[in-house]
Amino acid sequence: MTSRSLRVLFVSSEAAPLIKTGGLADVSAALPGALRRIGVDARLLLPGYPQVLAALPHARYATDLHGFNGLPPARLLAAELPNGVPLWVIECAELYQRGGGPYQDDARLDWPDNAQRFGLLSRVAALLGCADTPLSWHPDVVHCNDWQAGLAPAYLHFARGAAPSMMTIHNLAFQGIFPPHSVQALGLPPACFSPEGVEYYGNLSFLKAGLFYAHHITTVSPTYAQEIQHEPLGFGMQGLLAVRHDQLTGILNGIDSVDWNPATDPHLARNYDAASLGKKAANKRELQKRMGLAVDEEVPLFGVVSRFTYQKGIDVILELLPRLLEMPAQCVLLGSGEAALQQAALDLSHRHRGMLGAYIGFDEALSHLIEAGADMFLMPSRFEPCGLNQMYSQRYGTPPLVHATGGLADSVVDCSAATLADGTASGFMCTEVTPASLWGAVQRAVAAYRDRKTWRAIQKNGMAKDFGWEKSAAEYAAIYRRLVA
Ligand code: ADP
Ligand code: GLC
Numbered sequence: 001m002t003s004r005s006l007r008v009l010f011v012s013s014e015a016a017p018l019i020k021t022g023g024l025a026d027v028s029a030a031l032p033g034a035l036r037r038i039g040v041d042a043r044l045l046l047p048g049y050p051q052v053l054a055a056l057p058h059a060r061y062a063t064d065l066h067g068f069n070g071l072p073p074a075r076l077l078a079a080e081l082p083n084g085v086p087l088w089v090i091e092c093a094e095l096y097q098r099g100g101g102p103y104q105d106d107a108r109l110d111w112p113d114n115a116q117r118f119g120l121l122s123r124v125a126a127l128l129g130c131a132d133t134p135l136s137w138h139p140d141v142v143h144c145n146d147w148q149a150g151l152a153p154a155y156l157h158f159a160r161g162a163a164p165s166m167m168t169i170h171n172l173a174f175q176g177i178f179p180p181h182s183v184q185a186l187g188l189p190p191a192c193f194s195p196e197g198v199e200y201y202g203n204l205s206f207l208k209a210g211l212f213y214a215h216h217i218t219t220v221s222p223t224y225a226q227e228i229q230h231e232p233l234g235f236g237m238q239g240l241l242a243v244r245h246d247q248l249t250g251i252l253n254g255i256d257s258v259d260w261n262p263a264t265d266p267h268l269a270r271n272y273d274a275a276s277l278g279k280k281a282a283n284k285r286e287l288q289k290r291m292g293l294a295v296d297e298e299v300p301l302f303g304v305v306s307r308f309t310y311q312k313g314i315d316v317i318l319e320l321l322p323r324l325l326e327m328p329a330q331c332v333l334l335g336s337g338e339a340a341l342q343q344a345a346l347d348l349s350h351r352h353r354g355m356l357g358a359y360i361g362f363d364e365a366l367s368h369l370i371e372a373g374a375d376m377f378l379m380p381s382r383f384e385p386c387g388l389n390q391m392y393s394q395r396y397g398t399p400p401l402v403h404a405t406g407g408l409a410d411s412v413v414d415c416s417a418a419t420l421a422d423g424t425a426s427g428f429m430c431t432e433v434t435p436a437s438l439w440g441a442v443q444r445a446v447a448a449y450r451d452r453k454t455w456r457a458i459q460k461n462g463m464a465k466d467f468g469w470e471k472s473a474a475e476y477a478a479i480y481r482r483l484v485a
Pocket of ligand 2: 022023024027170171220253384385386387388407
């Protein structure tokens, strides 16, 4: 790194492997790492949840944080992620030291003090990015991710000597909406509670604040950047996003190609690469055994790893499953989320013992084995800002079946005579999230699977694709440079 490289404070509410509920965690660890490899001094700011503090026993005291009226006093600790990215953690027992998850309690109810919890994250980010920072390291850009960091651009807007801010949308469906009195409680100037500010249909929206005040907005795929400028995927923000379209860029996420490499993945029964795809079968056997399925090399095995929510089209998968299993085919489901979907998955797996395995929970190791052991991966999301699993599965020679939306449309090439001929076919797409449309893609996939030569070609096309972070990191760096210039 040169003596004065560009400095970026990356603000996020999760980062793998310390705390993870979804893809934001993967991106928050991998993107700063990739930025550092191209000479950007990227550092991370994260709330000090118990899981984070426990994983960082050697974290060092950095500074006290107080004087935020309405918010409890806190301390900043310094540490590093396992991939070497420098990290600041906000230690504040009153707001973060508790059981449950980062956003919700064990009953999946939002924490009632989320406005304070993520108000503090945003406020600390803004403090570190302005002239009053207690640290000697001063960022050139503050890069905020999702609603939890959305107030930082607003605080920065009103601060002295503030760095420019960038807001990245990972999912517009989550907007951080709180009652109007939160504006004053969080120390924002009352005048910013207007449509030309943080107000959103009579409430405070953290995400709206970020989208309004940030100097630049990015989202995690080019197609999603277009989709969110219109209904329905704009989720109410389409007007603002369309007005700001000149400052809105879609940059496709990469994947961590060290963690997600079938040749070295420690979670597999047997490692393999594109030249030794025959060894993939050992993972299918292991997955079938582990999930209580009949061990059968020939039957097509579908895999799902997902949050169980409406976004992901899990309901449509469940509706189609009885027909799919009759083909015959097998399926494994790994995920957690809405209670009704979890229960429906378990009920179905009891009715179809030996053909359908469901595991409700979060299991990193099993998610890797599913990517390797399944023959194909199901991901019919209703919307998908980027999506990571469809990229993991292509890298693992497990062609994905996806809905043509967002990052899925940008990272999967639908199999057709033309795409087989030009060597780009890497998966299968449905055009609607309905059982009928998904069934069409399933039938095309199973027909291709039965034709071994075609199947090998599709697998190898996917495995040959470059999903590394290098190109995307360079695009982020180019925007940072424009903001600083
Ligand atoms: P989203 O962030 O919307 O949930 P992504 O596809 O971007 O979707 O990222 C999801 C990430 O979370 C992937 O790394 C996926 O493997 C992981 N994941 C989701 N559910 C589980 C689970 N139940 N167990 C293990 N990993 C999971
Ligand atoms: C969100 C999106 C997902 C994306 C991830 C990381 O959780 O739902 O599509 O891949 O963020 O950007």
